[in-house]
Amino acid sequence: MRFRRTFKKRAPFRAHDSGRCRAVRSITAPAVAAPIVPGRLPLLGHLPQLAVKRVEFLQSVRTRGDIVRIFLGNRPVFILNSPEAVHDVLLTQSRKFGKGLLFDVARPFIGNGIITSERDFHLRQRRALQPAFHRNSIAACVGTMTDIAEEQVSAWRPGEVIAMDVVMRRMMTVMLVATLFSTERPEGAAAVAELGEQVAEHLTTVMRGVFVGTVLPAPIASSRVLGHRKYLAAAAALRELADTAVRQARQTQQAGQAPTARGDLLSVMLAGTPGNPRGMTDVEARDELLSLLMAGAETTSTTLSWALHELGRRPEITRRMRAECDALPAGALPGAATLPFTDRFLREVLRLHQPSWLLMRRALEPVRVCGVELPRGAELVYSAVTMHRDPAYYPEPLRFDPDRWLARTEKDLPPGAYVPFALGNRKCIGDHFAMTEMLVVLRAIVSRWRPRPVEGHRVRPVVQALIRPNALPMRVSPWPAG
Ligand code: HEM
Incomplete structure (x- = not known):
């Protein structure tokens, strides 16, 4: 049975009546203005509420309408509250949005x-990058990914306390640098690791700067007190690292050496693809490196930190995962088909x-979504956290349960949920x-270790550009023999 039919839709809160937001309604019904969330202050708008309780604030406005309006200072921002609105904006009418x-x-x-x-x-850029994310290209990276992960976790000692959040951030940045940009750097794996670590350090600072600049008005965000100069310096350092990587790859290309056997992404970007036969300019390639680092390093490391946090609290899940991972035949690729429980676990973490x-x-352009008229230039916000914790689709939404994905798959949920x-x-x-x-x-990790929480440390979510744990010290113990 489809999820959509199994669950009752949540209590009506629609902008103009109790019906569901549907594309058909948005065409036929008269448009309405998005309601303004109460509590707007002169000059500040809803900034204080957002500053104090970021995620909770977004969740609290969920029941006020498919689309509601808040103000960041004097700037109006529309919040998409329903899966239908998210689906409409991201997919159905995506061409009308930047x-x-x-x-x-x-x-x-x-x-x-x-x-x-x-x-x-x-x-054009997306088409040029696409081949690097093809299943075969990813399969070709699994060996490098495994080597990096194994090398790190085999250095841990029984009973040692590991700062998992820090270790994951470094590990995932090194993995990204090694797999996407420099599979076979002449300086070897140590140089790749060092580059990855430098990148990781600057990346965190840059992401914080982007977040501050988004939620705060420009004069405040660019003040010295908030460390604006530090953000700029980190961004310049990151650009310099990416420029160097591009320069080296260009020299290799000009020396007539072919890209690595796997065709590492940087070489492919410079050499060209059927969609862009002349290849990218140095600046374009540099910008793509920065984009991929921004998008691909902290997202995975933060998700893994939360995954380890959940494992630490649930020894029975760790045991189940270990049994599944140990049974993976040599040479089999890790994926939903080969590690179904671990895959479900990760989907629940996400x-x-x-x-x-x-x-x-x-x-x-002016556009109507869920019956609400949005003017040209309207800024929209959507939060997957709000969607993912909606009790209409996820009974007991705050309960962590990988097996909820046994009964219903993503396809059973309404698009956007x-x-x-x-x-x-x-x-x-x-x-x-x-x-x-x-x-x-x-x-x-689970093949060798049981990660446990450290007594006395309370893990709290810190909400900045991403939601990450404040700190994640964990003690690792080996599995008992037998
Ligand atoms: C758990 C890990 C990850 C999560 C949760 C995640 C999530 C997302 C989300 C939500 C978007 C859409 C952003 C938007 O709507 O504006 C996005 C875009 C993107 N992600 Fe990821 N991501 C992850 C890992 C990665 C990795 C590993 C890479 C690359 C190596 C990557 C590359 C990108 C790129 C390039 C885009 C922009 C696509 C475009 O605009 O065409 N992401 N990601």
Whole structure:
């Protein structure tokens, strides 16, 4: 039975009546204005509420309408509250939307790569990157991913306390750098690891700067007190690292050496693809590197941190996962078919601990969504966290239960209700890559270790560009023999 029919729709809260938001209604019914969320203050708008309780605030407005309006200072922002509205904006009417304020703020930091670019240029760049995310290309990276994960976890000692959040951030950045950009760097694996670590350090600072610049008015966000100079310095350092990588790859290309056997992404970007036979310019390639680093390192490391947090609290799940991982035949690729429980576990982590809590779009023309008229230039926010914790689709939404995905798969949910990787033309290009990396890392950890929480430490979510744990010290113990 389809999920949509099994569950009652949540209590009516529609903008204009109790009916569901449907495309047909938006065409036939008179348009309405999105209701303004109460509590708006002069000059500040809803900033204080957002500053104090970011996710809770977004969740609290969920019952006020499919689309509601808040103010960041004097700037109106529309919040998409229902799966239907999210689906309509991300997929059905996606051509009428650009990426919006968040990405305007990101552009000066990271350039005009796939995550910030728009329209035809975006399409061209996306097509150029697509081959690197093909299943076969990802399969070719599994060996490198496994080596990196194994090397790290085999260095842990029994009883040692590991700062898992820090270790995951480094590990996933190194993995991204090693697999996508420099599979066979002449300086060897140690240089790749060092580069990855430098990137990881700057990346966190840059992402914080982008977040601050999005939610706060420009004069406040660019103040020295909030460390604006630090963000700029980190962005410049990151650009310099990416420029160097591009320069080296260009020299290799000009020396007539072919890209690596797997065709690492950077070489492919410079050499060209059928969609872009002349290849990218150095600046374009640099911007794509920055985009992929921004999109692909902290998202996976944060998800893995939450995954380890859940494992620490649930020894029975760790045991189940270990049994499944140990039974994976040598040479078999990690995936939903070969590690179904671990895959379900990760899907549940992505539901309950979705790292990207705030994403944006901008209406490029006047558009009607769920019966609400949005003017040209309207800034829109959607949060997968709100969707993923909706009790209408997820009974007891705060309960962590990988087996909820046994009864119902993503396909059984209304489109827009489960969007860890978004939807439509801007859907995450690295979704399969990310799932593979995360399965590889979990397998490497649980095959050797039982991660446990450290007594006395309370894990709290910190909401910045992503929702991450405040700190995640965990003690690792080997499995008892036998
Ligand atoms: C758990 C890990 C990940 C999550 C939860 C995630 C989530 C997302 C989401 C929600 C978007 C859409 C953003 C929007 O609507 O504006 C996105 C876009 C994107 N992601 Fe991921 N992502 C993950 C990992 C990765 C990885 C590993 C890579 C690359 C190596 C990657 C590359 C990208 C790119 C390039 C885009 C922009 C696509 C476009 O605009 O055409 N992501 N991701």
